[in-house]
Amino acid sequence: TQLLEQSPQFLSIQEGENLTVYCNSSSVFSSLQWYRQEPGEGPVLLVTVVTGGEVKKLKRLTFQFGDARKDSSLHITAAQPGDTGLYLCAGFSSNTGKLIFGQGTTLQVKP
Amino acid sequence: NAGVTQTPKFQVLKTGQSMTLQCAQDMNHEYMSWYRQDPGMGLRLIHYSVGAGITDQGEVPNGYNVSRSTTEDFPLRLLSAAPSQTSVYFCASSYSKRQRKNDEQYFGPGTRLTVT
Numbered sequence: 110t111q112l113l114e115q116s117p118q119f120l121s122i123q124e125g126e127n128l129t130v131y132c133n134s135s136s137v138f139s140s141l142q143w144y145r146q147e148p149g150e151g152p153v154l155l156v157t158v159v160t161g162g163e164v165k166k167l168k169r170l171t172f173q174f175g176d177a178r179k180d181s182s183l184h185i186t187a188a189q190p191g192d193t194g195l196y197l198c199a200g201f202s203s204n205t206g207k208l209i210f211g212q213g214t215t216l217q218v219k220p
Numbered sequence: 221n222a223g224v225t226q227t228p229k230f231q232v233l234k235t236g237q238s239m240t241l242q243c244a245q246d247m248n249h250e251y252m253s254w255y256r257q258d259p260g261m262g263l264r265l266i267h268y269s270v271g272a273g274i275t276d277q278g279e280v281p282n283g284y285n286v287s288r289s290t291t292e293d294f295p296l297r298l299l300s301a302a303p304s305q306t307s308v309y310f311c312a313s314s315y316s317k318r319q320r321k322n323d324e325q326y327f328g329p330g331t332r333l334t335v336t
Contacts, residue, residue: 118260140322144325149329149330150329151224151328151329152263152325154324157322157324197262199263201319201323203321207265207319208265210255210263210264212261213262
């Protein structure tokens with residue numbers, strides 16, 4: 110069974126701080142997606158990384174796919190209250206054709 | 221485009237009752253799926269469909285039925301509700317019939333179900 114472990118599960122920080130969320134697995138994935146979910150809404154795709162070592166930036170968010178395509182990280186620089194939400198990583202397995210989701214990281218950014 | 225819509229937003233059922241969660245998309249997507257979201261467990265796939273008339277089981281299918289009579293609609297039926305089915309249910313769709321590594325999943329707003 111393929112699993113994705115996210116850490117930390119909860120993060121509460123002050124506005125302006127930096128943070129990193131990790132997504133780890135013992136399995137290799139063809140791609141890794143990051144979604145953001147706000148209370149009462151469905152997840153919304155932020156980014157997809159497909160190449161080992163790939164780095165993508167989305168304003169203050171930096172996403173990296175591990176060289177071996179088993180892990181990924183999300184780094185937020187100078188967090189804002191608007192970054193508050195649940196962040197989910199999801200790995201795509203070419204073998205099964207399915208997305209496997211991590212447990213999620215709940216981020217609270219206090220003003 | 222409305223995207224993916226789900227009804228109802230909230231529902232309370234008694235143990236043993238049945239109900240149908242509705243899901244519709246207006247993006248002409250081939251692939252549709254149902255997930256449940258529980259604290260600390262992420263999103264788990266219940267059932268999915270690669271097109272009208274074709275459905276298959278996901279990771280946690282027991283207690284749920286689906287059908288896909290049209291491209292647009294993908295209802296989820298709870299046959300005999302149990303407290304273990306208390307959860308938030310999300311419907312999602314994506315363009316490709318056969319999932320590809322770049323495919324974006326478009327999620328609905330969710331249905332919060334409580335079974336007492």
